[in-house]
Amino acid sequence: MERSVSKMTKAVVIGGGLAGLATTALLLREGYEVHLVEQNEHLGGRAGTFELDGFRWDTGPSWYLMPDAMSHFFKLCGTSIDDHLDLVPLEPAYRVIDDHGEFIDVTSDIDAMAELFESREPGAGAKLRTYIDSATQVYNLAIDGFLYTNFTNFIPYLSPGMLRLLPKLLASLSTSLKVKVNTQFRDTKLRQILSYPAVFLSSDPSHTPALYHLMSHTDLVQGVSYPRGGFTAFIKALISLIDDAVLHLGTPVSAITTQGRNATGVQVGSEFIEADIVISCADQHHTETQLLPASLCAKPETSWKNKQPGLSTVLVLAGVKGEHTLLFPPTGTKISAKFSTAPPQNSRLQNPSRSPRPPQQIPMPHPKATRTSSSWSQYPPMSPLVTGPLTEKNLTWWAGSQ
Numbered sequence: 001m002e003r004s005v006s007k008m009t010k011a012v013v014i015g016g017g018l019a020g021l022a023t024t025a026l027l028l029r030e031g032y033e034v035h036l037v038e039q040n041e042h043l044g045g046r047a048g049t050f051e052l053d054g055f056r057w058d059t060g061p062s063w064y065l066m067p068d069a070m071s072h073f074f075k076l077c078g079t080s081i082d083d084h085l086d087l088v089p090l091e092p093a094y095r096v097i098d099d100h101g102e103f104i105d106v107t108s109d110i111d112a113m114a115e116l117f118e119s120r121e122p123g124a125g126a127k128l129r130t131y132i133d134s135a136t137q138v139y140n141l142a143i144d145g146f147l148y149t150n151f152t153n154f155i156p157y158l159s160p161g162m163l164r165l166l167p168k169l170l171a172s173l174s175t176s177l178k179v180k181v182n183t184q185f186r187d188t189k190l191r192q193i194l195s196y197p198a199v200f201l202s203s204d205p206s207h208t209p210a211l212y213h214l215m216s217h218t219d220l221v222q223g224v225s226y227p228r229g230g231f232t233a234f235i236k237a238l239i240s241l242i243d244d245a246v247l248h249l250g251t252p253v254s255a256i257t258t259q260g261r262n263a264t265g266v267q268v269g270s271e272f273i274e275a276d277i278v279i280s281c282a283d284q285h286h287t288e289t290q291l292l293p294a295s296l297c298a299k300p301e302t303s304w305k306n307k308q309p310g311l312s313t314v315l316v317l318a319g320v321k322g323e324h325t326l327l328f329p330p331t332g333t334k335i336s337a338k339f340s341t342a343p344p345q346n347s348r349l350q351n352p353s354r355s356p357r358p359p360q361q362i363p364m365p366h367p368k369a370t371r372t373s374s375s376w377s378q379y380p381p382m383s384p385l386v387t388g389p390l391t392e393k394n395l396t397w398w399a400g401s402q
Ligand SMILES: Cc1cc2nc3c(=O)[nH]c(=O)nc-3n(C[C@H](O)[C@H](O)[C@H](O)COP(=O)(O)OP(=O)(O)OC[C@H]3O[C@@H](n4cnc5c(N)ncnc54)[C@H](O)[C@@H]3O)c2cc1C
Pocket: 014, 015, 016, 017, 018, 019, 020, 037, 038, 039, 040, 044, 045, 046, 047, 059, 060, 061, 062, 063, 064, 065, 251, 252, 253, 254, 281, 282, 283, 286, 313, 315, 363
């Protein structure tokens, strides 16, 4: 459906990751002339891809979560997800392994999961059902009340559903996910399954508000899918929706220009691109400290000094057999850098064209950038490519040598 824009006509979107591509598609649908400005030569941002010897890895996201939100977006663009992607539900969704090699297969069959929880800890099956009911309730509220609003008025927050859940929401903001999970479950692995979603927020369960137990609705109720062809296929689907945009690739924005409180365009080197609106889909820290004048930032610059960067990652693109696999240390919930290795010599990847299973990427905490590091730029990216058999010795050497 074509719409017309009465006053503002030209938009600049900074960043061609998932957010920038989706924003561009929605602005085009509203009738804007859209200029998408991306510093890299390619689109996709963190949703990257890497190919070697006929095999392909997703270097960023590989779990397709929140299918309802994805479908909603494609519907807004006048199309359907089924016209663009072949989604393969992963069953089991993923496997959790500890350092003794003991594993649990996690599925979105709540009866099976309740049985599994019960088998590890008497009473935990019923508690899981209550936990998941609450996660679903809060997830639905978050989608209806927060995700699809532009925060221009408070009406959505005064709905009966929202007011009914307000005390629960406030309580779950004042306690951590770790406390919520640990007070209900004793078994370490059960705790890990319910706490690890904090990693999606680049956080630690002890720093994440309990509100985010809603994330368990996504893997334990909605389930995990994988787009055949990897997330590259998803990026291609988004790109197919922005044919009418003007693309500026290999073009870093150096400043958002402003007049009073309004954006007037962006500066790219010596070139100026004028616009009625500018939407930055780059990281907030970068936008506020590098692109905007200090007087227009949502947070004063000093407030960033007290913030810690989120979890950093060493990404090992390895040829291993099997499912999406989470490797946990004996206690805690951070995905561990210590793990049992895949078969070293003959670990050929499954070819994605023959199988829906993606080659494995193994994100691990960056050995030199943890929550105790205080600088946003202290640690440069580690070398992107190491080839060779995946052995614990190789990995230990590699992580230690950076
Ligand atoms: C290893 C890893 C695994 C992940 N796994 C999952 C998963 O399984 N499932 C899931 O749902 N999510 C996952 N995520 C999260 C997901 O990848 C991100 O949430 C998503 O890709 C972010 O998209 P974005 O558009 O907001 O940001 P980005 O992808 O970072 O895009 C921002 C873009 O802005 C560009 N940019 C920045 N500054 C400028 C500038 N000054 N001028 C021009 N361009 C600029 C950047 O180059 C980039 O292309 C994972 C992330 C990582 C890193």
